[in-house]
Amino acid sequence: MKRLLTVALAALVLTGCAQQSNPLESDTKVTIGIGGQPLLVYLPTTLADRLGYYRDEGLQVNLQDLKSGSNAVQAVQGGSVDVASGYYDHTVQLQAKGRRVTSFVTMGRLPSVALVVSPHSSRKITSISDLKGANVGVTAPGSSTDFFLKYLLVKHGMAASDAHTLAVGGDASAVAAMQQGKVDAAVMVDPSISLLQKRAGELRILADARTSAGVKQEFGVDSYPGSVFYASQDWLAHNGDTSRKLAKAVVRALQWIHQHSATEIAQAMPAEYAGGDPGVYVTAIDRAKESFSADGVMPADGAKAAYTVLSEFNSEVAKAKIDLSSTYSNDYLPAR
Structure with missing residues (x-):
């Protein structure tokens, strides 16, 4: 009997050691939907994975490229992803629709978008006013690039619907649409802008x-948040520890960005994200470094600026009673 007990205890100890030696069995699984993974605005999301920062926090993260911010919104609402790597302004837009989502780490302190004229447009476009009746590309309807276009049209005395919007995506497809003259202009994000400029010349x-x-010129403010992590308030309430770990991993990636050269950052990313031109990719990253937050904090005046801009062209947001304090939280960030 003593020998049997000894063997049984030894087996239990060995089983326990085997379980501890396989960290995957204890990792928390999280699915993150990204509104266009190759775009530089979402670089910290992928970089944190490439550097192993999620795994350091005991997280098994599945990154899904959803191509556009509006797709990321739908995925969070539908529950096919736990967290969206998208733009902060969607949290305001969704609250106006009665849906509660909250951003909990800020990656982009700038929107990092630009309205670019196609070098092959058949129209003469020298100002935003010339876009009336034109075909303008956005990543997708309802995306933050779409919001930017509508805001600019209204700001320049037109209706938000005065330009015809076409979904062109954000990476190679956007570059192709501009090169082929399928659109007269487009709201673009790097590295697509830099790649188009390399191929077409001055834009x-x-x-x-x-x-x-x-940002100061277009919005009249010093701070305007871009990419963030956001999730439903229900998910955050039940996954507070996981959210803190995600935020910590992303803040580490943001700090790494500011501590390393554009070349080193490019080398850490998937090679295919360079779009076949590593030199342009490095240049685009170097230009984009100032747009990344250093600490993941959402500034209150930045959140207010996003709400003000959305109110300019979105009547649903303008009429709704928005509680901005519930659209973001800095409570999940590492202690500063």
């Missing part, structure tokens, strides 16, 4: 929110 840019100076 006419009607509005540029990729720099602090550009």
